[in-house]
Amino acid sequence: MTEHSTEHQTFVQEESRRVKIESAISRTLDASKLKHQDDRATAVRAIVSKLEASGASFKISDRNWLVATRGSQTLNLQNEVDHILTTDDRIGDPASVQAAVAAGDLTVECRSDLTTAAQKVAFISKHGYPAWAALPIHRSGPTNMDPATMTKADYNKMDVKQKIAFQKTIDEEQLGQILSRR
Secondary structure: OOOOOHHHHHHHHHHHHHHHHHHHHHHHHHHOOOOEOOOHHHHHHHHHHHHHHOOEEEEEOOOOOEEEEEOOEEOOHHHHHHHHHHHOOOOEOHHHHHHHHHHOOOOOOOHHHOOOHHHHHHHHHHHOHHHHHHOOOOOOOOOOOOOOOOOHHHHHHOOHHHHHHHHOOOOHHHHHHHHHOO
């Protein structure tokens, strides 16, 4: 019997880990009330990439459960996946978000959550026009405030007052790096 190289064994272990992570994300998608766009494999890989870009890391427990963490904090994977599906319309299906809002499964967080005139009128009647005017047009995720990883899109989410306060905490070179990141 031939023994395989360390390189081969490492490759097999890493591939097994990747498959376990993607399988867990796929199971999480099954449990979500929200739907994804594209095929399942594309959506799963996009979600994993988005989670890793936000600082999440994954461990496989001794019982083959996926444990997602950000720093030292354990994450609720279902909440994280649902958040991505609601805030990234390249991954999540906007129609399923609107349907979940209409069914009362999600709260109204932006104007695009309400699709019919009747829904908009009901919202304004219940909460008032100032609340309607304060809603952003589309859902957006939290703003990454870490100068080392902040992107131009994160920077542009801030209002003028927030930008001024933020600029006091960084130098010109850091601002240039932020504005060049996509």
